[in-house]
Amino acid sequence: MACLGLIAITLSMSACSFSPEFVIETMTLDQPSWDSLSVGAAYRYQPLLGPNEEVQPDIAVFTVFSATYDTLYSGSAGTIGIPDLALNDRERILVEVCGYYLEHISCEQKSVFASPKRVSAEYDVAFPADTLSTPSNFVNGDIYVATRLERQKMDSEIWEVIRRPSKKDLHVHVYMEGISGASVRIPISRSETSFNLSRFAGFRDLRYGIQSSLMDSDSAVVHFDLHARTTDPPALVESRRVVLRIKSEEERMLEVRELVERTSAQIL
Structure with a gap:
């Protein structure tokens, strides 16, 4: 009886190992352009008895995710439009297909990357805004920035302008090198931005x-780094270095006299 029980268990395990199987045999993913993908899949079913065969699933869903797992597309196979302009520099794009056949499900994933992107900028910083520089005046300043976003053409070394970055994608990181925590982040809302450092955290x-x-x-060296959110973390686009120093009494008096002379000349 013990032998019969062992044989029964063996047969049961053998039957489980030969259960029906549904698989994605091949998944195709092509990138004909930065703005589109071509996706497809082939499926096979291995019944309990008989040879495996190519089948069409009851349902097949292709889903495309950004690097932050936002859904860019969900639907059937074919050519898919991709919002490449909204994606970051070389951002990873994940494509998943799930096929459903009878009571079985099978999924497969592949990935590609968004286009290379870069930001070029004309950038300048005036700090402090008050020429009569004293420590109490090292607060106000002006930032001038004009940017453009470029994308590298597919299979080419040529870069093309695609759109101006949204101003919400730009910020300036103000800091002193070697001093931890001594930094301020200034959001850029327009081409010319006047700022008051005391209004920001970290001042x-x-x-x-x-x-x-x-x-x-x-003297004190302050860095003004312009960043654009084309990557995560945001990419460094340009940097300016400002050397601050306290002017002597003679220098300040000379500047005051020059200011008075200019004002008098304008009145006359």
């Missing part, structure tokens, strides 16, 4: 860093 640490550096070495 107190930045001001302390500037004042400490002025006391130690009579």
Whole structure:
């Protein structure tokens, strides 16, 4: 009886190992352009008895995800439009197909990448805005920026202008090198942006860093890095370095006299 029981268990396990199987035999994914994908799949079913055969699933769904898993497309096979202009530089695009046949399901994934993108900019910083520079005046400034977004043509070394980046995609990181936490982030809302550092988080640490550096070495170096959100983290586009120092009494008096003379000349 024990032997019969062992044989029964063996036969049962053998039957389980030969259960029907539904698989995606091949998944095709082509990228004819940055703005489209061509997707398809072939399916096979292995019944409990008999040879495996190519079948058409009851339902097949292709889903395309961005790198942040936003759904870019969900539907059937064929040519799919891709919003490449809205994607980041070389952003990973994940394509998943799931086929449903009888009570079975099979899924497969492949990935491609969005187009290479870069931002070019004309960029300048005036800081401090007040020429009569004292530590209390190291607050206000002006940023001038004109940007354009470029995309590399597929299979080419040529770059083409595709659109101006949204201003919400731009910001300037203001910091002092070597001083942790002494930094401010300025969002860019237009081509000419006037700013007051005291309105942003991190200003107190930045001001302390500037004042400490002025006391130690009579100068302070502040960096203004322009970033664009074409990658994650945002890409560095341009950088400006401003050296601050406290002007002598003679320099300030000379500037005051020049200002008075210009004002008098305008009145006359």
